[in-house]
Amino acid sequence: MTQKRDHGGGVDAARAEYGGARSDWLDLSTGINPVPYPIPALNADTWNALPDRAAMDALERAAQAFWNVPDTASVLAAPGASALIARIPTLAKIGKVRVESRTYNEHEAAFRLTGWDVSDDNPNARVIVSPNNPTGDFWTGTDQAQLLIIDESFCDLSPEKTRIDLAANPGTIILKSFGKFWGLAGLRLGFAIGDPALIAKLANALGPWPVSGPALRIGVLALGDYGWAAETRKRLANDSTRIDALMQAKGAKIQGGTDLFRLYRVDDAATWQARLAKHHIWSRIFPYSKTWLRLGLPAPDRWDQLKAAL
Numbered sequence: 001m002t003q004k005r006d007h008g009g010g011v012d013a014a015r016a017e018y019g020g021a022r023s024d025w026l027d028l029s030t031g032i033n034p035v036p037y038p039i040p041a042l043n044a045d046t047w048n049a050l051p052d053r054a055a056m057d058a059l060e061r062a063a064q065a066f067w068n069v070p071d072t073a074s075v076l077a078a079p080g081a082s083a084l085i086a087r088i089p090t091l092a093k094i095g096k097v098r099v100e101s102r103t104y105n106e107h108e109a110a111f112r113l114t115g116w117d118v119s120d121d122n123p124n125a126r127v128i129v130s131p132n133n134p135t136g137d138f139w140t141g142t143d144q145a146q147l148l149i150i151d152e153s154f155c156d157l158s159p160e161k162t163r164i165d166l167a168a169n170p171g172t173i174i175l176k177s178f179g180k181f182w183g184l185a186g187l188r189l190g191f192a193i194g195d196p197a198l199i200a201k202l203a204n205a206l207g208p209w210p211v212s213g214p215a216l217r218i219g220v221l222a223l224g225d226y227g228w229a230a231e232t233r234k235r236l237a238n239d240s241t242r243i244d245a246l247m248q249a250k251g252a253k254i255q256g257g258t259d260l261f262r263l264y265r266v267d268d269a270a271t272w273q274a275r276l277a278k279h280h281i282w283s284r285i286f287p288y289s290k291t292w293l294r295l296g297l298p299a300p301d302r303w304d305q306l307k308a309a310l
Contacts, residue, residue: 011282020280026302029284031133031154031261033232034299036183037222046213055216062223063191067159067176073167074199077211077219081153081177081190082106087205088173089114089125091198092147098123102288104133104151130163131155134263134286134294135256139163146171147198153177157233157259167193173202180260181232182222189215236260239297243306250310252293261296269293279309 011025060075069075078084089097089111096119099108107127108118116125125147130139131154138161139150148171155162156176167174173194179185189211192202203210211219222228236259243262244254252264252272261284266272269285272293276283284294298306 014277014282018277018280024280026281026298026305028296028298028306029282029294030185031180031258031294031296032185033181033183033236033260034297034302035232035235037218037225037228039184039218040221042214042217046217049213051209051211051213051216055213055220056211059211059216059219059223062220063176063193066223066226067162067164067191067193069164069193070168072196073194074196076192076199076203076206077216078190078192078202078206079210079212079215080179080188081151081175083188083206083210084175084190084192084202085151086110087202088147088149088192089116090205091201092125092171095124095146096122097125097127097147098145099127100129100132102132102135102286103127103129104153107149107151125149127151129153130161131158131258134261134284134292136258136263137256148172149175151175153180154258154260156181156229157236164193168195170195171198173198178219178222181229184218184222187215187218188212189219233259236297242303243295243297246307246310247295255292257294261294264293264295265291266293267291276309279305281306281309 011027056077059077063075085106094115097111097116098120099118112118124145126143126145127149128139129151131137133154150163152162152174164174166172173192176191176193178189192199240259240262247264252266255263255265257263269291273283273285286292
């Protein structure tokens with residue numbers, strides 16, 4: 001049986017309770033860029049042929065250049081960061097792992113399912129999410145572990161704060177998500193960057209053709225489009241300031257977040273979620289806090305819906 005875990009999304013369940021057509025709903029429960037990278041026209045071979053090694057090499061070179069990966073580190077493209085998270089606990093001997101209690105919960109779940117003990121007491125593995133989801137805090141430490149995982153799924157908003165300089169260290173893996181910043185979560189593309197020995201083990205675990213032909217092609221184009229990335233950072237920064245102003249005007253306090261999702265402190269998060277849901281807006285609340293409410297950013301043509309709901 002698949003273990004159920006707390007995530008954003010779940011609009012179908014919200015519809016069952018609050019009604020409305022799927023198109024009526026504004027899903028602000030995730031941190032996905034609402035203005036995705038434009039999909040180019042793809043030729044038939046992209047869909048019809050098995051991806052070849054040259055296409056995979058081109059994508060990994062584009063990733064190495066975009067993230068300024070050290071020459072002595074390895075890059076692996078995968079079918080989403082989640083596929084990597086699920087396999088990482090198998091790379092080392094089972095022991096103790098330290099995971100922040102208020103962070104992306106797939107890391108802890110993956111280690112537990114593999115038999116690891118989640119503990120702060122002398123761990124031999126460490127998971128860090130930077131910027132953290134949902135607080136937005138960046139990790140600036142120098143912690144060492146036999147297995148060190150740094151999840152930078154939202155770091156493309158602030159590339160100057162990356163810890164990619166650690167990627168070549170023994171036992172280190174840095175994760176990058178393609179779905180968040182580029183807004184193409186459905187493409188299922190992610191990257192593991194780090195210790196060549198560990199990256200080789202991950203590659204073997206994924207098997208041949210781990211990334212689809214369309215993802216290989218789109219990934220190369222998007223990672224090479226530095227102008228789009230720069231303009232997107234500016235737009236997201238402006239939009240996060242805009243949503244902060246709307247929420248603060250209604251009494252919410254800024255708790256943290258990034259330019260793709262904002263974390264607010266409110267009097268009762270469940271009440272806020274229900275109130276917004278009556279206007280077909282879905283938000284994110286957390287089982288460990290009664291006052292934290294997280295909102296992603298509306299698409300350009302959906303801001304009026306949020307204003308009306310507030």
